[in-house]
Amino acid sequence: MTFPALTDLPEWKRFVLVAQACAPREDGLDLIEAPGLTLDSSGQRHSAELLAAGEALLAARQFSTQRARLFAGEPVNTTEHRAAWHTALRALRSPEGVLSERERMDAFVRKADAERRWRHIVHIGIGGSDWGVRLAVSAFGYAGTWREVRSVANIDGHAIEGGLAGLDPRHTLVVLVSKSFTTAETLQNGARAREWLQAAGLDPAAHMVAVTAKPERARAWGIPDEQIFHLWDWVGGRFSVWSAVSLTTALSVGADVLAGLRMGAAAMDEHFLHAPLSVNAPVRMALAGVVNRSILGHGSLNIAPYDSRLANLVPYVQQLDMESLGKSVDLAGRPVGVPTGPAVWGMPGTDAQHTFFQWMHQGSDGAPVDFIVCRQADHHWPTHHRQLLANCLAQREALMRGKTLDQARAECLAEGLDAAQADALAPHRVHPGGRANHLVVLPRLSPYSLGALLALYEHRVFTQGLIWGIDPFDQWGVEYGKVLARDIVGELQGDTAQPVHDVSTRHWITELKR
Ligand code: F6P
Numbered sequence: 001m002t003f004p005a006l007t008d009l010p011e012w013k014r015f016v017l018v019a020q021a022c023a024p025r026e027d028g029l030d031l032i033e034a035p036g037l038t039l040d041s042s043g044q045r046h047s048a049e050l051l052a053a054g055e056a057l058l059a060a061r062q063f064s065t066q067r068a069r070l071f072a073g074e075p076v077n078t079t080e081h082r083a084a085w086h087t088a089l090r091a092l093r094s095p096e097g098v099l100s101e102r103e104r105m106d107a108f109v110r111k112a113d114a115e116r117r118w119r120h121i122v123h124i125g126i127g128g129s130d131w132g133v134r135l136a137v138s139a140f141g142y143a144g145t146w147r148e149v150r151s152v153a154n155i156d157g158h159a160i161e162g163g164l165a166g167l168d169p170r171h172t173l174v175v176l177v178s179k180s181f182t183t184a185e186t187l188q189n190g191a192r193a194r195e196w197l198q199a200a201g202l203d204p205a206a207h208m209v210a211v212t213a214k215p216e217r218a219r220a221w222g223i224p225d226e227q228i229f230h231l232w233d234w235v236g237g238r239f240s241v242w243s244a245v246s247l248t249t250a251l252s253v254g255a256d257v258l259a260g261l262r263m264g265a266a267a268m269d270e271h272f273l274h275a276p277l278s279v280n281a282p283v284r285m286a287l288a289g290v291v292n293r294s295i296l297g298h299g300s301l302n303i304a305p306y307d308s309r310l311a312n313l314v315p316y317v318q319q320l321d322m323e324s325l326g327k328s329v330d331l332a333g334r335p336v337g338v339p340t341g342p343a344v345w346g347m348p349g350t351d352a353q354h355t356f357f358q359w360m361h362q363g364s365d366g367a368p369v370d371f372i373v374c375r376q377a378d379h380h381w382p383t384h385h386r387q388l389l390a391n392c393l394a395q396r397e398a399l400m401r402g403k404t405l406d407q408a409r410a411e412c413l414a415e416g417l418d419a420a421q422a423d424a425l426a427p428h429r430v431h432p433g434g435r436a437n438h439l440v441v442l443p444r445l446s447p448y449s450l451g452a453l454l455a456l457y458e459h460r461v462f463t464q465g466l467i468w469g470i471d472p473f474d475q476w477g478v479e480y481g482k483v484l485a486r487d488i489v490g491e492l493q494g495d496t497a498q499p500v501h502d503v504s505t506r507h508w509i510t511e512l513k514r
Pocket of ligand 1: 006127128129157177178179180181183186238239323475478
């Protein structure tokens with residue numbers, strides 16, 4: 001394969017030189033109006049020269065061709081020879097089967113609503129079969145919904161125990177979501193739910209539905225055909241929120257929410273496809289992300305949604321970003337040669353301010369931040385929203401502006417300290433500033449805006465993957481641990497611990513055998 005190594009590209013070398021020479025921006029507004037949101041990149045390194053170098057780098061990576069291949073459903077997931085065609089799930093003209101499956105799901109929801117059926121939904125799925133539902137349900141059902149949703153993902157028995165506790169099995173629907181229908185957590189938790197239904201004298205088949213790309217496995221597991229909703233092999237798990245994976249969302253906060261999410265994402269798709277690169281929100285975020293990670297060496301990215309309804313955006317983006325960009329060899333199997341995807345972490349503000357923002361302001365590393373905030377709230381307490389907005393802007397300003405030793409000392413003197421006291425305290429009050437950030441402003445938390453936001457992140461991830469030359473659509477690292485866990489389960493049950501394990505693992509297999 002003649003895939004050029006990133007570090008051999010003259011366009012990369014130029015991008016690095018220009019980025020290194022580019023000062024953190026404190027002045028100069030850098031706004032992009034994209035569908036459903038405004039992106040403010042004023043807190044990132046930026047100059048006309050850096051943008052030109054970024055555009056040249058993208059051209060060297062055949063950005064337009066590769067983007068077109070993504071949208072055409074070509075096999076952009078090269079290690080698994082598969083498409084990653086999530087955009088087709090929200091496109092106006094979807095491929096065959098997508099609309100009819102959506103109609104089947106909507107009909108199921110309409111019927112359940114008309115019959116006022118299923119007071120409780122137990123959603124069983126993990127990773128991409130879980131986070132999108134948790135995110136949408138907490139974003140739009142934060143004040144409670146008629147149907148109570150319990151999400152169960154973890155293999156830890158406490159998760160399913162808590163997930164079922166107190167529910168009335170007669171009024172419970174179990175939604176089993178697994179693209180592969182082989183995921184141990186989901187099948188084990190599903191089996192416990194099935195036993196729970198049986199113990200109540202109910203027919204599990206009447207209380208369970210499945211969403212999967214492997215209907216034959218769901219059928220063999222005992223789910224009737226008419227209760228199996230289909231996924232496609234060409235949808236990656238972490239990109240599947242646009243599909244029937246979100247059946248629970250539709251049952252809980254309405255099919256309209258899903259339609260809105262898809263519309264917002266489709267609008268962002270159009271923006272990504274057609275906006276010039278200089279005002280293309282996912283592209284600009286990706287270029288900034290590459291500068292922060294590969295050139296400035298920031299090992300992590302903080303997601304700070306100033307909206308408590310978006311708490312689950314953090315793990316959602318975490319999976320999207322880290323499962324996609326947590327690779328260090330390129331498509332030709334060579335080391336990429338520069339650091340790739342950062343660790344993604346975060347928490348809603350203002351909680352985050354009282355938890356780890358100290359580290360962000362004055363720690364030795366700091367991290368780039370994506371601040372996300374809604375212009376308008378949906379509650380009726382303007383004071384709260386004003387304070388939330390103020391906190392978001394203030395934290396961001398402090399991170400960008402910083403505070404010099406002279407300023408800190410003057411501040412101490414103004415507070416009445418004497419010169420010696422001011423000299424002693426001032427160094428502790430210095431803030432380095434210049435911390436990179438984006439601010440994303442949504443008009444309000446509508447399904448349209450959230451859909452656009454999620455697609456913004458998807459395309460940002462795709463573009464970074466392309467620059468680094470990695471496959472953002474596979475996840476071989478997850479597989480390795482899964483295989484080892486299968487062996488260890490057998491060994492904990494009584495099989496002899498294999499000599500292949502290290503000494504400590506062997507010790508604990510023996511010690512924890514049950
Ligand atoms: O974590 C690995 C992974 O394969 C994810 O990519 C996926 O979202 C999750 O497991 C669940 O997979 P499935 O939907 O096949 O159960």
